[in-house]
Amino acid sequence: MRPEPAPTNTTEQRVDLVLARVLSKAASVPPRLADAMRYAVLGGGKRIRPRLVYASGRLAGAPIEVLDHAAAAVELIHAYSLIHDDLPAMDDDDLRRGRPTVHVAFDEATAILAGDALQALAFESACADGVEAAVSLRWVRLLARAAGAGGMVGGQVLDLEGETRRLSADELEQLHRKKTGALLHASVAMGAAAGNLPGGKADALDRFGTEIGLAFQIHDDVLDATIATEALGKRQGADADRGKSTYVTVLGLETARKEADRRMASALDELACFGTEAAELVELAKFIVSRRR
Amino acid sequence: MRPEPAPTNTTEQRVDLVLARVLSKAASVPPRLADAMRYAVLGGGKRIRPRLVYASGRLAGAPIEVLDHAAAAVELIHAYSLIHDDLPAMDDDDLRRGRPTVHVAFDEATAILAGDALQALAFESACADGVEAAVSLRWVRLLARAAGAGGMVGGQVLDLEGETRRLSADELEQLHRKKTGALLHASVAMGAAAGNLPGGKADALDRFGTEIGLAFQIHDDVLDATIATEALGKRQGADADRGKSTYVTVLGLETARKEADRRMASALDELACFGTEAAELVELAKFIVSRRR
Numbered sequence: 405m406r407p408e409p410a411p412t413n414t415t416e417q418r419v420d421l422v423l424a425r426v427l428s429k430a431a432s433v434p435p436r437l438a439d440a441m442r443y444a445v446l447g448g449g450k451r452i453r454p455r456l457v458y459a460s461g462r463l464a465g466a467p468i469e470v471l472d473h474a475a476a477a478v479e480l481i482h483a484y485s486l487i488h489d490d491l492p493a494m495d496d497d498d499l500r501r502g503r504p505t506v507h508v509a510f511d512e513a514t515a516i517l518a519g520d521a522l523q524a525l526a527f528e529s530a531c532a533d534g535v536e537a538a539v540s541l542r543w544v545r546l547l548a549r550a551a552g553a554g555g556m557v558g559g560q561v562l563d564l565e566g567e568t569r570r571l572s573a574d575e576l577e578q579l580h581r582k583k584t585g586a587l588l589h590a591s592v593a594m595g596a597a598a599g600n601l602p603g604g605k606a607d608a609l610d611r612f613g614t615e616i617g618l619a620f621q622i623h624d625d626v627l628d629a630t631i632a633t634e635a636l637g638k639r640q641g642a643d644a645d646r647g648k649s650t651y652v653t654v655l656g657l658e659t660a661r662k663e664a665d666r667r668m669a670s671a672l673d674e675l676a677c678f679g680t681e682a683a684e685l686v687e688l689a690k691f692i693v694s695r696r697r
Numbered sequence: 698m699r700p701e702p703a704p705t706n707t708t709e710q711r712v713d714l715v716l717a718r719v720l721s722k723a724a725s726v727p728p729r730l731a732d733a734m735r736y737a738v739l740g741g742g743k744r745i746r747p748r749l750v751y752a753s754g755r756l757a758g759a760p761i762e763v764l765d766h767a768a769a770a771v772e773l774i775h776a777y778s779l780i781h782d783d784l785p786a787m788d789d790d791d792l793r794r795g796r797p798t799v800h801v802a803f804d805e806a807t808a809i810l811a812g813d814a815l816q817a818l819a820f821e822s823a824c825a826d827g828v829e830a831a832v833s834l835r836w837v838r839l840l841a842r843a844a845g846a847g848g849m850v851g852g853q854v855l856d857l858e859g860e861t862r863r864l865s866a867d868e869l870e871q872l873h874r875k876k877t878g879a880l881l882h883a884s885v886a887m888g889a890a891a892g893n894l895p896g897g898k899a900d901a902l903d904r905f906g907t908e909i910g911l912a913f914q915i916h917d918d919v920l921d922a923t924i925a926t927e928a929l930g931k932r933q934g935a936d937a938d939r940g941k942s943t944y945v946t947v948l949g950l951e952t953a954r955k956e957a958d959r960r961m962a963s964a965l966d967e968l969a970c971f972g973t974e975a976a977e978l979v980e981l982a983k984f985i986v987s988r989r990r
Contacts, residue, residue: 430845430846430847431847432847432851432875433846433847433851434846434851434854434855434858436854436858437846437850437851437854438846441846484813488809488810488813491806491809493804493805493806493809494806494809511786512786513784513786513787513857514854516781516784516786516787516809517781517850517853517854519813520777520781520812520813520816520844520850521845521846521850521851523813523816523817524816524840524841524842524844524845524846524848524850525841525845525846527820527837527840527841528837528838528841528842528845530837531834531837531838531841537830537831537834538830540834540837541824541830541833541834544820544821544823544824544833544837545821545824547817547820548817548818548820548821548824549817549821551813551817552723552814552817552818552821553723553726553727553730553731553734553814553817553818554723554724554725554726555817557730557810557813557814557817558725558726558727558730558814560810561727561729561730561807561810562727564806565727565729582725
């Protein structure tokens, strides 16, 4: 007897279907570019950002068909950022999720352009037919701020600067609030924006998004320092090898683990006001800091 | 006595002010990233795309303060595309408008990231406060399609493929409809979308946007083949040297000149239904195919 699929699998499969649909809708795309985009987006991953959109959006009472567009948008931004982060001029990684990175599987120009096209497609997805204009507008604003110079891109700049000098714990938090936290927070906020929550609960969900983003990154640094290359899908200790400041190199392994736990507890506290309705989001939060990539 | 500035100067100055304002509004941006973004965006250029937004928008009766946001958006997309096109993995140009390109003046990682951030900022600008939700939504859709895989990015992919084989005249038109034409067309369409034109005139303006885009590119190829490096701001014949197919290499210089004239006449025909009200757009169209960069 085959085991029942875990409840989260259903959402992962939905995300893959939604992403494949969005990618196939773009008309008149040169085949090599379309291939690189599909390779990057449909190459697996835990789909944490889309799952945050769905869980937060359902908690806010939003229809799942509307949430599909936001889920696709955040994952397309994530996928583009991975392609560009892996480039030779940046982190110079040739392995991602156990497969050659896009610039290795294709070439550097195609990788840069596939990333560029995925960012545009994310904004197109946020404005899809069937989404209220006011909701699309809030999504585009949230996404643009999270992805841009004050968010994810700014965080990557700080990350590269962190290779040349040791960052303080405060600087590291600032870096990760931008680089990883901004898009995770946007995922939660975009889900909430599609629904209709009273102000107090909306604020609590917003703070949850911030805390879970930090818990995620600290856990990621712990994983990078401790998990074998095969399980991780990239070289073990790759970040530390490059001289990058990570939570582990700055705080030490045990303190980093405790800090991840503290952020996680703080995130879950914010969900208390929802009672049992937040069960899906609680489960997802716990998955985030228990995952082995 | 100093000469009066030409009428077009006023719009150019407005564009610079609007762009500087948009760039300064982004909060908490790492200084090096902010510098690279400003270097790329405020480094001159004829601002043809914003000027198309203003001229088309005024013809459609849109307020200039609303058009500012669309004008900034199209120029930010244009600026990001130039940064990425100039990268070593793409056209590998070290000179742009007579100055070092961004990856030369800064470094390659900063250039990639500044381009990425400018794309996000373009979409943020299209959703600025003070623009009706329905207009912003049309702008984001127009911009995302023009910039993405079926538009500008797809055109750049075809352009790079054109270095390895000689393109036919039809393929060349397809390439330039995407690479240059899509964003020029979007500039005209975004201006029009902010106003209120009856269907027939809106369609004519839309076709004008398509034709002027092709006239622009053919003229650009003619310039590349004939103008000295100093006046051009980049190396003379740089495209042809790389073995790129251009309108000049495919059609010959004289036929390319005639084709630019034909497209220009076709563009102006579309404006006939507006009578003298289209004077600004007619003047701008003529400037586009007479310019010496």
